[in-house]
Amino acid sequence: MRILLVEDDPALGRAVREHLALAGHAVDLVGSCADAEAALRPGDHALLLLDLGLPDGSGLGVLRAMRSRGDWRPAIVLTARDQITDRIEGLKAGADDYLVKPFDLGELLARVQAVARRAAARPEREVRAGEAQLNLDDRRARLRGAEITLTAREWAVMERLLQRPGAVVSREQIEEAIYAYGAEIESNAVEVCISRIRKKLGSDAIDTLRGVGYRVRP
Numbered sequence: 001m002r003i004l005l006v007e008d009d010p011a012l013g014r015a016v017r018e019h020l021a022l023a024g025h026a027v028d029l030v031g032s033c034a035d036a037e038a039a040l041r042p043g044d045h046a047l048l049l050l051d052l053g054l055p056d057g058s059g060l061g062v063l064r065a066m067r068s069r070g071d072w073r074p075a076i077v078l079t080a081r082d083q084i085t086d087r088i089e090g091l092k093a094g095a096d097d098y099l100v101k102p103f104d105l106g107e108l109l110a111r112v113q114a115v116a117r118r119a120a121a122r123p124e125r126e127v128r129a130g131e132a133q134l135n136l137d138d139r140r141a142r143l144r145g146a147e148i149t150l151t152a153r154e155w156a157v158m159e160r161l162l163q164r165p166g167a168v169v170s171r172e173q174i175e176e177a178i179y180a181y182g183a184e185i186e187s188n189a190v191e192v193c194i195s196r197i198r199k200k201l202g203s204d205a206i207d208t209l210r211g212v213g214y215r216v217r218p
Contacts, residue, residue: 004045048075067094130204170213
């Protein structure tokens with residue numbers, strides 16, 4: 001597996017790189033946010049090991065930028081910050097794991113392998129609907145790069161449609177998804193909700209098959 005290690009301590013960086021290399025991993029080492037951004041853009045790395053205290057900024061900025069552009073490659077934060085609030089901030093920014101310095105290199109390798117296994121087993125949660133891009137894990141939607149806010153009911157409809165992208169979902173099946181929120185359902189609730197979603201995500205996000213139902217355009 002090719003790994004990007006972002007660490008500004010040369011001695012620690014070399015030690016981590018050598019230990020992971022002995023386990024058969026290819027590790028590229030950079031020491032700044034700018035170099036990390038440049039290395040991540042081509043998409044060559046399968047996993048990111050990220051220090052937070054970098055000379056040109058916080059590694060959390062790199063992580064947030066990754067996630068905001070739909071890059072969900074696994075990331076493990078490596079930092080000397082050991083407060084619970086720091087861990088929460090890292091996880092909320094999109095980290096898959098968090099390891100506090102000083103750490104054992106054997107534990108690091110075990111965590112790398114565990115995170116990689118989880119990523120390989122995880123179904124695709126970043127999906128497209130027309131020109132819109134949706135992440136079902138954290139309920140974030142974007143249209144041509146702009147963040148779009150969907151209501152809980154609109155997400156319920158989209159999640160039902162995206163259970164099988166391209167498959168037709170009947171009006172009754174979508175109503176069941178709306179009922180899960182305890183709302184009083186009116187006769188045209190589905191039509192109104194679909195109309196609102198199209199206004200937000202674009203008219204090509206959802207197809208109507210008259211008399212049959214709806215589907216996310218494959």
